[in-house]
Amino acid sequence: MSKSKLITVKGIGIATLMVNGEDFISLTDIARNKNPDEPKDVVKNWLRSKTTIEFIGLWEQLNNPDFKGVEFDAFLFEAGSNAFTLSPSKWIEKTNAIGLVSKQGNNGGTFAHKDIAFEFASWVSAGFKLYLIKEFQRLKDDENDRLKLEWNLQRTLAKVNYQIHTDAIKENLIPQELSKQQTSFVYANEADLLNMALFGMTAKQWRDANPKATGNIRDAATLEQLVVLSNLESINAVLIHQGLPQSERLIQLNKIAITQMKSLLNSKSMKKLK
Known part of the structure; x- marks a missing residue:
């Protein structure tokens, strides 16, 4: 679970989280649009509806292989009755749900996968949902721009390191008397040294093994390999x-x-860049 980020919708701050690579949005914050003083009650009232139980149950069936269908059926049978009450924590505990998350402490509350959060926002206010979608998309666009910038910086760093590498070859491995053709051979030889160290093959070996591929061995590299x-x-x-x-x-x-x-393959930060 990553650190929360805040978006502002009609003057209300709404927290968002990344949970296992998926976007979650605070239902508690959305509920403040309906009841600023007791937002938890708004969420509980929403969960009392049979339509709500059907929706979040179907979402779990589509996305959660460990969802407990028997417990879900019991809730669905009781939903809508005057005596039926359901809290987010009880739903999560009894059904092993993953679409809702209860977060404790500061900035805590109930978070839901964006699919469910948008459905909740519709229940609160159709107009509010549209503003929420707009601001959420703005947040994702900003994140994508940041990732593109980080990628460009990494590309720039690679170019700088390449220049340092070639300068070191020129200063230490290439006598002044060599021709341009001879020096290019030394550069290529050192480039293949790196190829062997990282990919386990030379550029020519890769081309021979991938005759239909466009580009070269480094064009086909993963983000981790480029780093x-x-x-x-x-x-x-x-x-x-x-x-x-x-x-x-x-x-x-x-x-x-x-x-x-x-x-790098075990790095959560690298996974976010993909």
């Missing part, structure tokens, strides 16, 4: 300046690539 490649270029530049032979650099770079890939 590691950028780091390897900087590290290889340092190793070149230290005078390490290529065979020793390959061993070290391969070990670093394995360690960093394992770390």
Whole structure:
């Protein structure tokens, strides 16, 4: 569960959360549009409706393989009667629901998956729902713009590291007497050193194995591989300046690539960038 972000809808602050990669919106905050003093009562009243139980039950059946159908049927049978009451925490506990989340502490309350939250907003006020959708979309657009900026910064960093890498090759591995064709061979040779350390093959080997693919081995790289490649270029530049032979650099770079890939593949931050 990530830190909440706030959007403002008709002067009301509404918190949003990321739960297991899905967007959740505060029902408690939405309910303030109907009853600013007792928003919890608004949520409980909504949960008393048979239509509501049918909707959130169907959502769970479509999205939650561990949803307890027997308990759901019991709630559905009782829903709508004068004596029927249901709290979000009871619904979650009895049915193993994942579409609602109860958050304790500051900025707590009941959160719902956006599909359910928009349905609740319609029940509160159709007009309020439209404003909510508009502001929520604005938040997602801002997040996408930020991710694009981070991606562009990563691309820029990769270019800077590439320049550092090629400068190190030029200063330490290429005698002045070599022709342009000869120097390009050295650059390509060092590029394939990184390819071997990270991908386990040279650029030519990749092309031979993927004859119908467009681009090259690095064009087909994942985000994690591009990050590691950028780091390897900087590290290889340092190793070149230290005078390490290529065979020793390959061993070290391969070990670093394995360690960093394992770390990045388990990184929640990297998963959010995708």
